[in-house]
Amino acid sequence: MEQLIQQVASGLANGAIYACVALALVMIFVSTSHINFAQGEMAMFSTYLSWQLIQWGVGYWPAFVIAVLVSFVGGVLIERTILRPLHTAPILSVVVVFIGLLAVFNSVAGTIWSYLIKEYPSPFPKEALDLAGLIGAHQVGVVIVTLVVLSALYVFFRYTPLGLAMRAAAQNPVSARLAGVRVDSMLALGWGLAAAVGAVAGMMVAHIVYLEPNMMGGILLYAFAGALLGGITNPGGAVLGGFMVGVLENLVAFFGNVIEKQTGVYIIGNGEKLTVALIIVICVLTLKPSGLFGRVVVTRV
């Protein structure tokens, strides 16, 4: 029983990581209708920026804020310089550019900071948040930060004119433009926000998985699964999806162990964690293509 609780707690902690990255994916999807494969590497790069600042003697939170702001500007610049010429290009060209960005960020980070893993500090006090060894203080902090970012995004999209304009620009650029929305600026803004959310995710993740250029590889995969499971159009759904994937993969291993203990037969276990999680995602998407909490997009042709 103790193990079950620990596994669920550890699953929630991992889920918080996936949820954080999934949020950044949703962010860019909601504002540009693209899925950014370079999201993880951009977040990794932002995290290195903040790490470098901390090494230079800047405090954690100032470094955090600077990294988020720089990432925002960086995101806007990437949209302006690299994606702007591709506005009318087919989706495949855009995908290739995303993969190119992924490789570029990864190599540049490796060249500047080397591939040696680095410690990344946690801003959360160890004593105040520790829940009897079940779940670490940092993990609790990550869950809280994820929920805060989620609420902020919800308020932004739901209640501000700018948020509304961004959604309009993504969903129907032509009508939005006719209604007076500056679609190009909205896309750039969307990229900036996604990069900023990604930076937050990276800085939360780095303490847990350690800072290195490939730290986001596996995480991005799970984050995709979480975002798709919850619904890539719905930030709340994506966060929930992230948590679900995190808990699910731990339970697969746990119940695999239980079955093995009872019957002596190995059916599933640690090796199949990702497989089972992805099979469940496929099942959900087959039955409910927009995800559990996603909005069904109807396109008039």
Add this chain to the structure above:
Amino acid sequence: MSITRRGFVGSASVAAATLASGTAIAQKGKYDVGASDTEIKLGHTNPYSGPASAYGVIGKAIEAYWKMVNDKGGINGRKVTFISRDDGYSPPKTVEVVRQLVEQEKVLALFNTLGTPTNTAIHKYMNARKVPHLFLATGASKWGNPKEYPWTMGWQPDYHTEAVIYAKHMLEHVKDPKIAVLMQNDDYGKDYYEGLRDGLGKNVDKIVKHVTYEVTDPTVDSQVIQLKDSNANIFFNITTPKFAAQAIRKTAEIGWKPAHYLNNVSISVAAVMKPAGFENSQGIISAFYLKDSTDKQWDSSEDMKAWRAWMAKYNPGANPDDGGNIYAYAVAYTMHKTLEQCGNDLTRGNLMKQAASLKKLVVPMLLPNITVNTSATDFYPIQSVRLARFEGETWKLFGEVMSNEGA
């Protein structure tokens, strides 16, 4: 009357050629492609780019080693030409650059090609072409199989041997051992795991729990919880640096206190112990065969002094705390001595023969009493290690040299 140096060398070599009567051409020795009176060509692959490029320091350091050898007059008068190519740790790329090295550059031998999957990709090719494939930079146990692969030889203590030694230590020093194993789910992990099982012998049922992780897993937290739940009192940690650091930290976080054995792959203080937290790393046991440049006890030893002088003169940009520079120096020295031992018979066959007849070769930077030994049936050059325990902020060696020689 004065004899100019050139005049002297000229007349000396004429004399040498005259002495070697019977040979039609005025050559000093017997050669295969890649070697001549003046040159020995060696090929090498290493990841200088991509995810494993942290190993790039090894290639650069080996290059610096040959530069020193050449400055001192080369090996039996022949300069070493060292051609090092980037394969990005990607097996298909390795095949491509190795074919270039063998077929276009026409190297005498490949030396210290890095990586288990990359060397696996060229294993058959090298043996089919009968080109020496020497002192590989990987600890897999499959490189010591002279019957089927007489042209391939590893160098460092293989994973299997190392695990056998841990198993011996566990049985001797832990009361009522119950072993939990965390293993990376690939050839490297399985090599260690098999070694542990072999080392335990009839006590193999002492392994109470065995869990694996994939390199795509973000963390190994879930696995460590499963291991703790098995009530094991020994933790055998077969993980690469990032996961090793995670596992060490998680073990401490959930209050599990087993006797912790960590594989030699992840002994870096900078990349594992420090990120995991020194307070979480106390008492962990691992195996060593090389001296550590951060360990003060070697500061006065001759080989450490020579190594530092070489670092300062030939490899000044490199980080002296990076173990790759020590490894490179020692493995290049082994190759140096092997080539020297070949004398004037630089054929591929003789090179393999000499590599397989190293007897108690003392190699600088190896721990005292650890020597290189090979024979026609023993293609495992180093099979001894010393155990060390992590105390404070460094590894402290303890006990005698432990060996699995001849296995």
